[in-house]
Amino acid sequence: MAPRDDMLSNLIAVEEEGDRLSASELLAVVAMMLVAGTDTTRNQLSNMIHTFAEQPQQWVLLRSRPELVARAVEEAIRWEPATEAVPRFVIEDIEIGGHAVPAGTMVLLMSMSANHDTVAMPGADRFDIEREVPAGWHLLTFGGGIHHCLGANLARLELTEALAELSARLPVLRLAGPAQPTPAGSPIRGYTTLPIAWS
Numbered sequence: 001m002a003p004r005d006d007m008l009s010n011l012i013a014v015e016e017e018g019d020r021l022s023a024s025e026l027l028a029v030v031a032m033m034l035v036a037g038t039d040t041t042r043n044q045l046s047n048m049i050h051t052f053a054e055q056p057q058q059w060v061l062l063r064s065r066p067e068l069v070a071r072a073v074e075e076a077i078r079w080e081p082a083t084e085a086v087p088r089f090v091i092e093d094i095e096i097g098g099h100a101v102p103a104g105t106m107v108l109l110m111s112m113s114a115n116h117d118t119v120a121m122p123g124a125d126r127f128d129i130e131r132e133v134p135a136g137w138h139l140l141t142f143g144g145g146i147h148h149c150l151g152a153n154l155a156r157l158e159l160t161e162a163l164a165e166l167s168a169r170l171p172v173l174r175l176a177g178p179a180q181p182t183p184a185g186s187p188i189r190g191y192t193t194l195p196i197a198w199s
């Protein structure tokens with residue numbers, strides 16, 4: 001296929017000091033972008049719709065104040081995130097809460113729990129699209145540090161577009177049957193079935 005003005009063509013053409021990505025490197029990058037870039041965002045969209053279907057008064061509020069849409073996305077990503085934990089390897093012996101954690105241990109940092117921590121943010125146990133987060137508070141859905149999600153702002157943009165459109169068009173949103181979450185332990189949280197109705 002001839003090169004086009006798209007990401008894959010750019011990746012094939014990329015070159016630094018005569019070095020190009022090999023076929024297996026290309027495949028790895030494309031596979032990562034597909035999983036990291038689409039599975040996450042589409043599952044996050046289903047989580048966001050599920051949250052609003054369960055919180056109809058917040059949907060009504062968003063429809064009456066569409067300028068809240070970006071804040072609503074931020075709150076939905078906090079409330080029902082597509083990722084619940086980020087893995088890390090411990091690089092030196094440490095102690096956490098009285099437990100020895102030797103170097104080399106893989107730990108899962110439960111970012112979803114941290115997002116709901118009422119000590120870190122009073123009222124974190126409520127879904128509130130008008131929320132103003134306190135200074136120093138960090139959303140952990142996209143991880144942190146040098147591995148902080150590369151596509152966080154793209155995901156925010158896509159979700160904001162989707163929510164703006166859906167909230168403008170669907171006056172009343174409700175669950176139309178039992179939602180089926182992805183199986184426990186799935187790396188990305190969403191719904192395999194999410195029947196919704198609107199009027």
Ligand code: HEM
Nearest residue numbers: 036037040041044083086142143144147148149150151155
């Ligand atoms: C709502 C949607 C998304 C969520 C919840 C999400 C979540 C995450 C999380 C938790 C990490 C690991 C961060 C860490 O270890 O500290 C990550 C990494 C990453 N994400 Fe996302 N992500 C989303 C969308 C995207 C999109 C749209 C792209 C690309 C188009 C993307 C590309 C990446 C990449 C390349 C990494 C690896 C970064 C690194 O290790 O340096 N993500 N994401």
